[in-house]
Structure formats: C-alpha cells, structure tokens
Amino acid sequence: MNVDDVEYPKKRPGQGAMTHLHDIEARFKEIAGDDDRIDVGELQRGLDLHDADYAARVFRLIDEDKSGEISLWEFIRFARVLVEGTPEEKLRIIFNLHDLNGDGTVDFEELTHILDRSLNEHSIDVPPEKVAQLGRVLFASIDTDGSGSIDFEEFQASIDAHPSLKAQMIDRSSTWLRLPERIASDRRRRGRSFRALFGGLRRAWENERPWLILLTVTGAALIWLFERGMVREAAIGSDLPTQIAQGAAEAVKLCGVLMIVSMLRHSFTLLRRFGIARILPVDRMIDYHRVVGHTLAFLALVHVVGYIVTYESLIDPDFFTRDVVYGELFRSQVGWSGVTLATILLLIWAFARESVRRSGMFEAFYLTHRLFWAFLPLLIVHVPGFAAWIAVPGAIFLMEQGHRLIRGRKPSEIDDITPMPSNVTRLRMKRPDWLDFKPGEYVQLRIPAVSKREWHPFTVTSSPDEKDCLELHVRSVGNWTRKLNELAMRDEAARAENWRRVYLEGPYGSPSSDINDCPVPVLIGAGIGVTPFASILKTVLERSKSGNPPGEDLQRLYFIWLNRDQKAFEWFGALMAALEDLPELKGRIDIRVWLTGLKAELTSASLTVAMEVYHEAAGRDLLTGLRTRTELSRPNWNTIFSEIKARHEGAPIDVFYCGPEGLSTVLSQECARFGFGYRKENF
Incomplete structure (x- = not known):
C-alpha cells in the first residue's frame, strides 16, 4: 500500500500534511521492511525500546484491529495524532497505555506496573520497594475522588497541573515514534535572516571579545610583516615569487615567537592571579597555539614554494641530478637548515592532528613535538635576526622548562x-x-x-x-x-x-579559578565536566565548617549539574548532600541537577509527575536522596537565566561551564542575550 492510496481522515491535507504523510510512510517502511507489516519485535527494534513488555503495550495501542501486525494505515492514524493531534488526543494515548485491561480506568497495580516499565526503559535503577512507594504517592495524588481507580478526567487534571511539562510533552510528541526531525521542527521552522546573522555575530563579539581582538591583532601584525618583507625585496629588484617568499619569512618570525609565548603556562597562571584574564584570553592559549601552528605551517609552505618557483632551472628534468644543486641544498647553511626545518615542521604538523592523538598514537605526537627543541635553534640559524626576536620569551620559556624538569623528576x-x-x-x-x-x-x-x-x-x-x-x-x-x-x-x-x-x-x-571574584557565579557542569567545580564546592564546604563561610561579596552560588547517567551523581553525591545540610550555607548555594539521558517516550510525562509528587511527599529526591529534585529533562536555559537575573537585578552574573562543545555554543548565545559573562574550560 502506498501513502497516496490512504484516505487522510477528518480534513483535506495541505502541503505540510502531505509532507508529513510521506515522511510517516518512509518511517513505516524503515521499520517494516519488505513485507509492509510491523510485528512487535520490529517495533521494539525500530523504536529502540529496551523493555519488551513496554514495547508490546505500545504495539497493542497501534494495532487497532488486533491482527498481530501493524499496517501502514494503522501506523499513519497513530502517528498523525502525535504530529497534529490535540493535547487531549495525545493524553488519551498516554492514558490508554496505562490502562492495561482496557476497562477505561487505571488502578494502582496498572499504574505501578507502567512506572516500573518506564523506569526500566529509561535505564533508571530504583529498588522495587521505592517503585511501589512511587506508585502509591502518585496514585493518591491523581485519584482525587478516592474511588480506587483513575479515570481519564483525573489523569488529565494531573497533567494540566504541570503546564511546562504539558507544553514540553506536546512539543516533543512527534519524536515518540522517532519520526523524521523535519516533522518535529516543521511547526517552528525559522528562516536565517540578516538580522539573525547579525545577532549571532554580536553575541560572538560580546562573549569572545578578548579572543577575537587577539586574533585580529595577530592577523594584522602578520599581514604587516608579510607586506614589509615583500616591499624590502621589491626595493632590491627581486622577482614576485622571491618577494612572496621573503614576505612569508618575515611573518614566520612572529609565528615562532607566538608559538613560544603560547606555551608559557606558569606565566599565564601567574597573570591570571593578577586579573589579567579579563583582558587577555589566557584560557584560549591552547587554541591559540594551534592557530599559530597552522599559520606557521602555511607560511613555511609559501616560503618554500616561492623559492622553488624562483629557480627557473627547476624546469630542467636533470635539475636534481646536478652536483651544484646538492651543494646548494646540503652544504650551504641556508640550504641544509631550510630542508631540515621543513622536514621537522612537516612531522610536527602531521602528528599533531586530533585524529592521530585519539587513535592510539599519542607517543608519536609526543615524540615529534619534542623536535621543537631542534626546530627553534635551526630557525635561529636559518633566519637572520630571529635570535633577537625570541630572546625574552625564549629565556622565560627555558626557565619554565627548567622549573618543570626539576618538579617533574x-x-x-x-x-x-x-x-x-x-x-x-x-x-x-x-x-x-x-x-x-x-x-x-x-x-x-x-x-x-x-x-x-x-x-x-x-x-x-x-x-x-x-x-x-x-x-x-x-x-x-x-x-x-x-x-x-x-x-x-x-x-x-x-x-x-x-x-x-x-x-x-x-x-x-583555569577559568573556574577566578570564581572568587564573582558575586553571582553560575557553575554548569555536564558529566565529568563537574570536576573543576568539585574543588570549589569542597573548599566552600570545609571553610564553612571551620567558621569561615563565603563573604558577603558572594550573593549566591548556583551549581547546575547535567548527567545522562543516573549513576554519575554518585561521584559527588555526598558532597552535594553535605552542602545542602550545612546551615551556614542556607540561601548561599543553589544546587540543581538534571538527568538528561531520558528518551522521549509515551510514559515520560507520568514518570516526571510521579517524581515531583514523590519529592513533595518525602522531601528528598528519589534518585539522589538530595533535597534538590532531579529534573528528568533538558534544562530550559531561558527560564533558568531569567530567574537568576530577576533575583540578582543589577549584579554582575558570570557563567562558568565545563562540558561538550555543543552545549557551550548554546550557553554562550544565551549568556550574551542576558548580558552574563561566560567562561568555558579549555584543555
């Protein structure tokens, strides 16, 4: 059966509806295979459902004729409700999933069973006695008439009591069947206008101003040196390739200096303690080292190619067999040092690739980078006057390396x-x-x-x-x-x-070591990105215990931790509990945790409500045992930042983040929009 042969129910489809139909058909064929029928095993695999019992229950909801197979028509009817149905229609599907015996109500056993299956599907480990307790508190909160069963109206009222959850459920409902992202985003599609592009550039400038200024100044200096080298060669009558080669040579001098400067870790740590990090992007020195390294490699290539083109005799096929060439290349100081420099630079550049370091060849990266100790002296030999350029940074670098050598032994x-x-x-x-x-x-x-x-x-x-x-x-x-x-x-x-x-x-x-200078620091850790903040929180805890709590300059410290895995909260669970329980820190530290690894499933809403009701009744979170409730979703940064800004009107607010780059992009944009400072850990 083809989707064009299916009668679209209730209303005539427009262009968007037909697009949805074809996307739904494509998803159906992906799951069903060649026989155009979906059995329960195919549905479980297609939707990546871990729990067989849960998959069977979803299957029975879609299989309207109870034939034991899902047809294209049944799949479309179900998917259409998820994509375009009313909130009540979507809630009815969720309610029917809980109503195991189909009698129109949900009793305690059915509710507890679905909660248990949902926890299992989301890989959340909760002891059986806690699951039963979770079911009891949720059932008591929904069964308002005390009848011993929950009807649809009571179920709907429990969801309506959580507007943000309901809105999220409706917005993400099309992902329940892993439908194409185009369907999920169709209703909120936005064009990329000039205004949006300008806004993105403005946010980048506000968040990365020192970094962008450093890159701009570096680029301008390199261009000026390149031009100066070309002008000097032109003045003595050199041809254009030689002018370009010498322009590149002038710029290489600055790159060599900047490569050394970017490795002065101890110096930058000292400068940070004097507050220099606010005007110089010391947190981005590793990135700067990479940028300068790539630039140096490119300029060296331009320099070599420029001189190769200059020697017209290269056109002669016998050029490399003539003794004079070997004499020029390997017996003259400029020749042998240049060839050696090019070889070393090629090795360093090739083995510095991220793919090389991550593929088990770290020692190759390490050993080739040690060739830097030969590269710099050779650059002094090859480039007249380069010794004067690196005298000061080179001396500091040698002192740092000596200090490191002594400590490292x-x-x-x-x-x-x-x-x-x-x-x-x-x-x-x-x-x-x-x-x-x-x-x-x-x-x-x-x-x-x-x-x-x-x-x-x-x-x-x-x-x-x-x-x-x-x-x-x-x-x-x-x-x-x-x-x-x-x-x-x-x-x-x-x-x-x-x-x-x-x-x-x-x-x-690191950026987080500057937190003491911020009246309202917001620490955001994703997964193991929590580590920079663990030391900070432990220090606050230990000093508060000893009668030295944070000073009045600290209005409130916000700690936000995101994890995909429930077990990860055990790393610092005891620390968070101690911070919550210490009276001296009441109102000074705000802890919030999110479990973000949950999939968008039909039972996610009721599980979230159950967790909220349990927290209200027990005063502790079911998963972590903290007073802070674990949020089973992804953070809404607009809501969080709006709340923080309203609470600290007029105070400078700084966000410190450690975690994946994707979230950093989002946070950077949001911080720029709210006028917050933004700092990201860079290793």
Whole structure:
C-alpha cells in the first residue's frame, strides 16, 4: 500500500500534511521492511525500546484491529495524532497505555506496573520497594475522588497541573515514534535572516571579545610583516615569487615567537592571579597555539614554494641530478637548515592532528613535538635576526622548562585508585609539599605504569585545604584513560610493581579559578565536566565548617549539574548532600541537577509527575536522596537565566561551564542575550 492510496481522515491535507504523510510512510517502511507489516519485535527494534513488555503495550495501542501486525494505515492514524493531534488526543494515548485491561480506568497495580516499565526503559535503577512507594504517592495524588481507580478526567487534571511539562510533552510528541526531525521542527521552522546573522555575530563579539581582538591583532601584525618583507625585496629588484617568499619569512618570525609565548603556562597562571584574564584570553592559549601552528605551517609552505618557483632551472628534468644543486641544498647553511626545518615542521604538523592523538598514537605526537627543541635553534640559524626576536620569551620559556624538569623528576605516590560509576576512575595521591593550588586549577599527570611518556591534564577535585591529599576524577574517553580504569579494576596483586608511582606538574590556572571574584557565579557542569567545580564546592564546604563561610561579596552560588547517567551523581553525591545540610550555607548555594539521558517516550510525562509528587511527599529526591529534585529533562536555559537575573537585578552574573562543545555554543548565545559573562574550560 502506498501513502497516496490512504484516505487522510477528518480534513483535506495541505502541503505540510502531505509532507508529513510521506515522511510517516518512509518511517513505516524503515521499520517494516519488505513485507509492509510491523510485528512487535520490529517495533521494539525500530523504536529502540529496551523493555519488551513496554514495547508490546505500545504495539497493542497501534494495532487497532488486533491482527498481530501493524499496517501502514494503522501506523499513519497513530502517528498523525502525535504530529497534529490535540493535547487531549495525545493524553488519551498516554492514558490508554496505562490502562492495561482496557476497562477505561487505571488502578494502582496498572499504574505501578507502567512506572516500573518506564523506569526500566529509561535505564533508571530504583529498588522495587521505592517503585511501589512511587506508585502509591502518585496514585493518591491523581485519584482525587478516592474511588480506587483513575479515570481519564483525573489523569488529565494531573497533567494540566504541570503546564511546562504539558507544553514540553506536546512539543516533543512527534519524536515518540522517532519520526523524521523535519516533522518535529516543521511547526517552528525559522528562516536565517540578516538580522539573525547579525545577532549571532554580536553575541560572538560580546562573549569572545578578548579572543577575537587577539586574533585580529595577530592577523594584522602578520599581514604587516608579510607586506614589509615583500616591499624590502621589491626595493632590491627581486622577482614576485622571491618577494612572496621573503614576505612569508618575515611573518614566520612572529609565528615562532607566538608559538613560544603560547606555551608559557606558569606565566599565564601567574597573570591570571593578577586579573589579567579579563583582558587577555589566557584560557584560549591552547587554541591559540594551534592557530599559530597552522599559520606557521602555511607560511613555511609559501616560503618554500616561492623559492622553488624562483629557480627557473627547476624546469630542467636533470635539475636534481646536478652536483651544484646538492651543494646548494646540503652544504650551504641556508640550504641544509631550510630542508631540515621543513622536514621537522612537516612531522610536527602531521602528528599533531586530533585524529592521530585519539587513535592510539599519542607517543608519536609526543615524540615529534619534542623536535621543537631542534626546530627553534635551526630557525635561529636559518633566519637572520630571529635570535633577537625570541630572546625574552625564549629565556622565560627555558626557565619554565627548567622549573618543570626539576618538579617533574620528583615522584609522588598513589594512595588509592578506585573505579567509579560511568567509567570514571578516582585517584587519591600524596600531595607534594610544593603543590600549592587554588580551587579549580589543574595539574599535568604522568603514571609510568600506564604510559612512560604521556602527560595528561586533569582538574584537581580535592580542596586546597586538604594538605596531605590530592584527588582527581578521570573519565575513560581515550586509550590512556581506559588503561587507567583497567588498572583500577585489577586486584592490587595483578598490578604492575611500580603502579603507585606518579609524576605531577603544575598547578595551572583555569577559568573556574577566578570564581572568587564573582558575586553571582553560575557553575554548569555536564558529566565529568563537574570536576573543576568539585574543588570549589569542597573548599566552600570545609571553610564553612571551620567558621569561615563565603563573604558577603558572594550573593549566591548556583551549581547546575547535567548527567545522562543516573549513576554519575554518585561521584559527588555526598558532597552535594553535605552542602545542602550545612546551615551556614542556607540561601548561599543553589544546587540543581538534571538527568538528561531520558528518551522521549509515551510514559515520560507520568514518570516526571510521579517524581515531583514523590519529592513533595518525602522531601528528598528519589534518585539522589538530595533535597534538590532531579529534573528528568533538558534544562530550559531561558527560564533558568531569567530567574537568576530577576533575583540578582543589577549584579554582575558570570557563567562558568565545563562540558561538550555543543552545549557551550548554546550557553554562550544565551549568556550574551542576558548580558552574563561566560567562561568555558579549555584543555
């Protein structure tokens, strides 16, 4: 059967409706396969449903004729309600999903059963006794007439009591069948106007002003040097290729200096403590290093090509066999140093690719980057006057490297290594006497039992007030971190003999280490991105316990933590509970947690209502045990930021974020719209 043969019920379809029909048909064929029929197994696989009982219940709702198969017509009728139905029609579908025996009401057993299946479908682990308790409080709140059963009107009233939830449910209903995103977004499609583009540029300027200014100044300086080199060559009668080659050579001098400057970690950490981070983007120095590196490679290529084109004799096929060429290339200082520089730069650039570092070839990246120590002296030999350019930054760089070498040779010791939920490893080490850090700062870590040469940056999650202990939380996202997690899971007898030996460098500053200067800091961590804020929160807790709570300059600290996995809240659950329970911090810290990994399912609304009702009755969250209720959705940043701005009218508000880049883009735009400062962690 083809969708064009199906009678569209109730109203004549317009262009949008026909588009929906064809999209729904495409989804049906994707699930059904060649036989144009969907059985319960195909529906479960097609909708990515984990729970077979839940899948069977959804199947029975769609299979109107009870034939044991879903036809295209039945699929379209069901999908049309999700896409274009009224709120009441959509609620009726949800209610029917709860009404297991089809008698028009939902009793306690049916409600509890569906809640249990919904929790299972969303991979939320709740003990059976808690599920029963959840069912009891929800049933009591909906069964307002005390009849012992819930009719549709009572069910509808319970959803109507949560307007934001109802609006979200209606807006996302088309995703329940994993329908094409075009359907879900069709009603809210927006054109990309010039105004929208201008607004995006304005927000980028407001959020990234120091970074954009630095890039602009750098670009202007490189262009000026390039032009100066060309003008100088033109003045002595050189041809155009030589002018271009020498213009590139002038610009390379500045790139060489900037490559060194961007690696002065200790200097930037010191500058941060003097507040320089507000005018110089010290948080973006790794990004700046990459930009300058790519620019240096490009300019070097232009320089080489310019001189190759200059030598017309290259047209001669016998050019590379003549002894004079080998003499010029390998016996003259400019020749051999230039060839060696080009080779080194090519190796460094090739092995610095993100794909190389992530593919298990970190040691190749590490070793080729060590060639930088040969690259700089060769650049001094090859480029006249370059030594004067790098004298000052080079001296500072050498002092920093000497300091790093001395510190890096002194090993510390791992006291405990523990595997945590969601592939996280907790490291507790003896804190070296020399390691004096501020909350939010990070260290470089090397563990020979995992890899002899690799250094990796991790934020310290312990408080600076813990003098004998240094704690890190490491998420398994690459080869090195996976090996560390495997080490933690082994019995101690099965570990390498020197597994406790660890080397540390740092500390180094990060955006979150500036939080003490903000009257209203908003800390947003996504997943393991919580680590920069753990040290800050622990410090606030320990100092408040000892009679030194935050000063009056801090109006309120907001801590927002997003996780896709329920178990991840265990990393710092005890810390959050202690912060909530400490009287000295009442009204000073606002903790909010979101569980964002839930799929859009037919029972999501009733599960959310159940969690809210349980929290109201018990005073504690079902999943975390905190006073703060876990939100089973994605945050509405407009609502959150509007509330914070209204509460702190006129006060400067700064958002600090650590997590995936996609969310950073959203937060950056929202912060610019609300006039908030925005800082993102960059490693």
